[in-house]
Amino acid sequence: MSMPITSLPPHHRVSPPSPTTYISANKDRYFSNHPTILLINRSSNSKQLKQIHAQMLRNGLFYDPFSASTLVSAFALSSVQDIDYAHKLFDQIPQPNTYTWNTLIRAYSSSQTPIQSLLIFTQMIYQCNEVLPNKFTFPFVIKAAAELLDRRVGEVVHGMVVKMSLGSDVFVLNSLIHFYESCGCLDSAYKVFLNIPVRDVVSWNSMITGFAQGDSPDEALKLFHEMQREGFRPDEVTMMSVLTACTKKLDLEVGRWVHSNIEKNGIRGSLNLNNALVDMYVKCGSVEDAQKLFDKMPEKDIVSWTTMLVGYARSGHYVTARRHFESMPSQDIAAWNALISACEQSGNAKEALAIFNELQVSNKAAPDGVTLVSTLSACAQVGAMDMGGWIHVYIKKHKIKLTCHLITSLIDMYSKCGDLNKALEVFNSSDDKDVFVWSAMIAGFAMHGHGRDAIGLFKKMQESNIKPNGVTFTNLLCACSHTGLLQDGRDFFKKMEPVYGITPGVKHYACMVDMLGRAGHLEEAISLIKSMPMPPLASVYGALLGACKLHGNVEVAEQASARLLELEPWNHGAYVLLSNIYAKSGKWDKVANLRKQMKDVGLKKEPGCSSVEVNGTVHEFVVGDNTHAQSKLIYGKLNEVFEKLKSNGYEPNRSQVLQCVEEEDMQEQALHLHSEKLAIAFGLISLTKSQPIRVMKNLRVCRDCHNVAKMISEVYDREILLRDRYRFHHFKAGDCSCKDYW
């Protein structure tokens, strides 16, 4: 063997050196036993293949279509995977046959650039006097169209299939089913499926998979039964798709049945199938079953370990999850992601941020888009904007792909941390916005009380032909509610079903009840609740109760809280609201009674907790907190603040102190100790005047704190942003962005 060819001349077709040397096409098979061909088939490295190429050029074997094709396919499809080289080779072949074309189209269809498949296919058709596509060509081309999610291309190819009389080839039709499913056209896929003259297992599997992965797990299960009725034996892939359906349905019983069905059918419990089973048990809520299977799996891979980790983490077994994580053979980024997202989703955002930091310091894996989505969401929860901004920079620096998911998270983080302008900047700079991106921005406007902007954005969204979903409407109605845009809200709600095809859910009703109640239309709110087609959730009564407090309606409040406590006996918010309503109307006996009830049930008022971020560190304060290192300074500042405010006419508003403190000065003290006041005081001493004080609170802000914040913003000339459980308050020059409508 001699010099390898490392570079080939520019793409152009060369003619064979001497036509007499070659054997005609019908004797192609002669070469399949040629030593060089055998060598190609045994060769698995690129250098060796290139040497063979050189030899074939010299001895002329390259100009035999069969031999050249074998070489192309070795480069394109074997472990060598050098498609570029294969393509260059292809361009050198004088008369590629259909097999050669197919090889290249096939290689590209599962490459990073499936579009190349389509381009080569087009070339192939334009030279139709030489060769024609055959039944092998189409599955590759259709696969490329599926990869590209190009519905139009696929439909055109489908047309060609029919014209070329391949419309009943089961391989081609199975690919078409898969294609239509990846483009989200389950109906078309099903039509193809129904029209297959003789189906095979793959036809059934493809269709079951389509239903399972789409939003029709019930259809998938139905088809699974039908398949068995028609005498087909399910295989491993069938069972995996059926498990996907169970997982979607969150139906443990059906899942267990499938598990036994697998054993009954004698399907080999492969690694993949076992992984799918573990995943089903985890998602359907039985970590015990998942663990039982995991423990006896003969072979485990990183997916098995990660799935089990997710199981522990989601079920709240954090210590077990951590131990499992430590004992994993290797911790890839997916494992870290599972840990981070589990913390973030179970409301333990601080822990999620700690783990992210640990990942950064350990340098064991590189954060990817998924990591950042979870971490940003944790930042949003605790209001850690410095950290969130740092991640934004990280994304740019490491050129992490800005998916819609990531953009949504960034918008959400900036909005929830109080920087609506940054959120808008991200929104405006993204050129490919999906429904979630739009919805997140609408939510941003909503929580900052920019109702008109939210409505304006909703209109723009429609001009961009993005269809709103249920979440979009929740955010939109929420925006109307916060800004008191009663009529707009009513209109949107009315149009949801007939115009946008979205059935109002409990959340939408809760928004409407809140909107109507807040605006004083209690009767309308009550009759809306009565008209609900589904049982109202606690949030609906919670909204009504809030409205009662605002408008001092004791009778309705009693009914609403009774219903609320039926649903959620542990809901302290209900007790506190009702107690405040009683207190406001002077019904002290009822207040005392309620307090006793709370004690009997063993409920304590959820402690108020506020945090403020200073130079990247989030400082947390609970009511009457004295654990902070600068506690003395903070209380000193607080006293100074009250002196100053009093000389400016401040009077404490005690209406919302839970009446467990009878003495007046004690009440005043309790008021002064509210966590948001501590956080604001800390902000005053540790931030410069140009930095807004951003406070995040777990409960609703009380009247008095709201009032104090307004005054501080004027007297100290500071900007204060306060996020409570419900919305943002933006205090500036003595006013609040909520215009006291909250």
Place this chain on the structure above:
DNA sequence: ATAGGGTTAG
């Protein structure tokens, strides 16, 4: 000589 279907983290 060539083909189609499936599992983890948001």
